[in-house]
Amino acid sequence: xxxxxxxxxxxxxxxxxxxxxxxxxxxxxxxxxxxxxxxxxxxxxxxxxxxxxxxxxxxxxxxxxxxxxxxxxxxxxxxxxxxxxxxxxxxxxxxxxxxxxxxxxxxxxxxxxxxxxxxxxxxxxxxxxxxxxxxxxxxxxxxxxxxxxxxxxxxxxxxxxxxxxxxxxxxxxxxxxxxxxxxxxxxxxxxxxxxxxxxxxxxxxxxxxxxxxxxxxxxxxxxxxxxxx
Amino acid sequence: xxxxxxxxxxxxxxxxxxxxxxxxxxxxxxxxxxxxxxxxxxxxxxxxxxxxxxxxxxxxxxxxxxxxxxxxxxxxxxxxxxxxxxxxxxxxxxxxxxxxxxxxxxxxxxxxxxxxxxxxxxxxxxxxxxxxxxxxxxxxxxxxxxxxxxxxxxxxxxxxxxxxxxxxxxxxxxxxxxxxxxxxxxxxxxxxxxxxxxxxxxxxxxxxxxxxxxxxxxxxxxxxxxxxx
DNA sequence: CGACGATCCGGACCGGAGTCCGTTTAAGGT
DNA sequence: ACCTTAAACGGACTCCGGTCCGGATCGTCG
Numbered sequence: 001x002x003x004x005x006x007x008x009x010x011x012x013x014x015x016x017x018x019x020x021x022x023x024x025x026x027x028x029x030x031x032x033x034x035x036x037x038x039x040x041x042x043x044x045x046x047x048x049x050x051x052x053x054x055x056x057x058x059x060x061x062x063x064x065x066x067x068x069x070x071x072x073x074x075x076x077x078x079x080x081x082x083x084x085x086x087x088x089x090x091x092x093x094x095x096x097x098x099x100x101x102x103x104x105x106x107x108x109x110x111x112x113x114x115x116x117x118x119x120x121x122x123x124x125x126x127x128x129x130x131x132x133x134x135x136x137x138x139x140x141x142x143x144x145x146x147x148x149x150x151x152x153x154x155x156x157x158x159x160x161x162x163x164x165x166x167x168x169x170x171x172x173x174x175x176x177x178x179x180x181x182x183x184x185x186x187x188x189x190x191x192x193x194x195x196x197x198x199x200x201x202x203x204x205x206x207x208x209x210x211x212x213x214x215x216x217x218x219x220x221x222x223x224x225x226x227x228x229x
Numbered sequence: 230x231x232x233x234x235x236x237x238x239x240x241x242x243x244x245x246x247x248x249x250x251x252x253x254x255x256x257x258x259x260x261x262x263x264x265x266x267x268x269x270x271x272x273x274x275x276x277x278x279x280x281x282x283x284x285x286x287x288x289x290x291x292x293x294x295x296x297x298x299x300x301x302x303x304x305x306x307x308x309x310x311x312x313x314x315x316x317x318x319x320x321x322x323x324x325x326x327x328x329x330x331x332x333x334x335x336x337x338x339x340x341x342x343x344x345x346x347x348x349x350x351x352x353x354x355x356x357x358x359x360x361x362x363x364x365x366x367x368x369x370x371x372x373x374x375x376x377x378x379x380x381x382x383x384x385x386x387x388x389x390x391x392x393x394x395x396x397x398x399x400x401x402x403x404x405x406x407x408x409x410x411x412x413x414x415x416x417x418x419x420x421x422x423x424x425x426x427x428x429x430x431x432x433x434x435x436x437x438x439x440x441x442x443x444x445x446x447x448x449x450x451x452x453x454x455x456x457x458x
Numbered sequence: 459c460g461a462c463g464a465t466c467c468g469g470a471c472c473g474g475a476g477t478c479c480g481t482t483t484a485a486g487g488t
Numbered sequence: 489a490c491c492t493t494a495a496a497c498g499g500a501c502t503c504c505g506g507t508c509c510g511g512a513t514c515g516t517c518g
Contacts, residue, residue, distance in 0.1 A: 040465095040466095041464095041465060041466065041513085042513095042514070042515085043465090043466065043467080043514070044465080044466060044467095044514095047466085047467085068503090068504065068505085069504075069505065069506085070503090070504070073468090073469095078467080078468080079467055079468030079469055080468070080469065080505095081466095081467065081468055081469070081506095081507085081508085081509095082466080082467060084506065084507080085466075085467085089505075089506075090505070090506095091382065095388070098388075102388050106391060109395060110395070122399045122400075122402035122403040122451075123399075123403050123447065123448075123451050123453045126396065126399045126400070126403065126416075126447045126451070127444050129395065129396065129399070130416070130419070130420060130440070130443035130444070130446075130447065131440045131443060131444070133392070133420050134420065134425060134436060134439050134440055134443065135436070137420075137422050137425045137426075138425070138436060141422060141425065141426050141429075141430075144422040144426075145422060145423060145426055148379060148382075148383065148422070148423065149378045149379035150320070150377060150379055150380075151379075151422070151423040152426070152427075153320070153377075154377065154423050154427075155423065155424060155427040155431075156427075157324070159324070159327075159331050162335060163362070166338060166339070166358065167358065170351040170352075170354050170355045170358070171351075173351035174351040174352050174355065178445060178449075179438070179441065179442045179445065182419070182428075182434075182438070182439065182442035183442065183445070183446060185419055185424055185428075186415050186416065186418050186446050187359070187415065187418075188418060189414060189415050189416075189417060189418015189419065189421065190359070190411070190414055190418065191359060191362050191363065191366075192418065193366050193373040193374060193377070193380070194374060194380040194381070194383050194384065195384060195414055196363065196367070196370065197366075197370050197373075197374055197380070197381070198381075198383075198384040198385075199411075200367065200370075201370075202384075207363060207364070207367060209408070210363050210411065211359070211360045211363055212408065213408045213412065214356070214359035214360060214363065215356045215359070215360070216407060216408065216412070217359075217412060217415050217450075218352065218355045218356050218359065220407075220449055220450045220452070221446070221449045221450065222351075222355070223449070224352045269495095269496095270483085270484055270485080270494095270495065270496065271484065271485090272483070272484065272495095272496065272497080273484095273495080273496060273497095276496085276497085297473085297475090298474075298475065298476080299473090299474070299475090300474095302498090302499095307498080308496095308497055308498030308499060309476090309498070309499065309500095310476095310477085310478085310496090310497065310498055310499070311497060311498070313475085313476065313477080314496075314497085315496095318475075318476070319474095319475070319476095
């Protein structure tokens with residue numbers, strides 16, 4: 001299940017010495033394909049395989065939360081340091097475990113048959129994409145969650161609930177025929193502090209543009225303003 | 230800055246003995262107000278204040294990442310256990326720090342003057358709400374981020390970038406006039422694994438409904454299908 | 459084949475989150 | 489004022505993620 005093909009998943013963590021990290025964090029979607037593998041030394045490759053297998057075994061037998069770096073190392077009969085060198089951190093390891101299904105999915109929407117792949121009109125592809133992703137997530141949900149620290153809590157934080165409820169209430173008034181409960185989540189997504197931070201600080205997007213995008217989103221969702229577009 | 234009013238923020242963590250946690254994780258929005266405070270013992274209240282003050286000082290002087298439970302405890306001349314008993318965990322402490330501005334914001338959109346507060350038509354309130362939230366976030370971004378473990382990474386994970394880029398590309402074809410870069414984030418929000426987990430596992434929402442909501446969202450955003458609504 | 463340099467290995471080590479439990483103290487009843 | 493008890497306290501302890509570095513291995517080149 002290892003290596004090559006489409007986009008791999010691990011983050012670009014690592015230290016200054018720029019280890020030959022095994023997941024080339026690629027780019028340029030659409031063109032796809034990219035067989036880059038730094039080609040590990042024999043022992044390194046062997047250990048990498050062992051580690052993934054061990055991790056998979058742990059997940060299967062005792063759930064994702066049993067996947068502790070030490071436990072994986074022990075299960076694979078390997079030193080703890082090796083796990084970190086290979087995968088960067090816990091997230092990297094879990095992510096690598098998801099790599100296979102990830103790449104299958106990417107292949108499906110980048111080059112598979114319509115309506116998911118190219119060939120269908122964009123709106124239909126969008127519809128198909130979401131549904132496919134929803135179904136895919138249903139499977140390895142546990143892993144996906146485990147790979148993202150503090151993910152369970154995110155939707156339980158009272159403060160956030162209040163904000164979402166408010167959006168939901170306003171939506172109910174504006175578009176009573178819609179599934180406002182779920183719709184509100186999409187709007188919340190646009191206001192996520194982490195997103196704001198990413199866009200304003202890391203991507204230099206000016207606040208004004210964010211506001212404009214929000215207003216546009218609201219108008220689209222509620223069908224307001226520019227009436228029919 | 231302590232206590233009472235609108236909704237407080239801390240999660241419902243704590244252990245089985247059900248400590249009289251200071252943030253009553255309330256409910257019933259719209260009705261607002263709720264002066265519930267378990268009324269801590271004198272020493273407890275004193276220490277709580279000390280801790281918040283100490284934490285605030287640490288944030289101000291050395292940034293949010295210096296807010297370590299031990300450091301806060303030391304700064305407040307209090308035992309480490311006390312910090313945990315009072316705030317549950319690090320997230321709870323940071324959240325409590327945000328409580329003040331949080332409540333001010335809640336007050337503004339629950340009962341303040343239009344267009345944020347009641348009185349304006351719902352669509353306008355929605356627009357105002359998002360803009361207000363964007364501006365508010367710009368301030369205590371650092372704290373908000375720190376309060377949510379692993380928040381920085383979320384938008385850097387390569388796998389997620391690929392998915393978003395795909396959505397963005399399809400959007401560009403479907404609604405070339407929109408700010409598809411930003412718009413794609415809203416759609417991604419609806420497909421967030423953590424959200425899927427929350428809805429399907431904790432809220433028992435059937436997958437079919439999620440799919441329907443997605444399709445509806447796509448149609449609204451692209452203006453497709455039901456044409457003008 | 460032997461030696462050399464680059465790469466990898468492993469486990470000791472560190473710091474911080476969260477738990478536990480014996481001790482102390484506030485508050486209310488007598 | 490004193491006694492009782494529920495609550496709060498504090499710091500030692502565990503567990504885990506992540507770092508570091510001396511030593512073992514691999515692969516290559518002469």
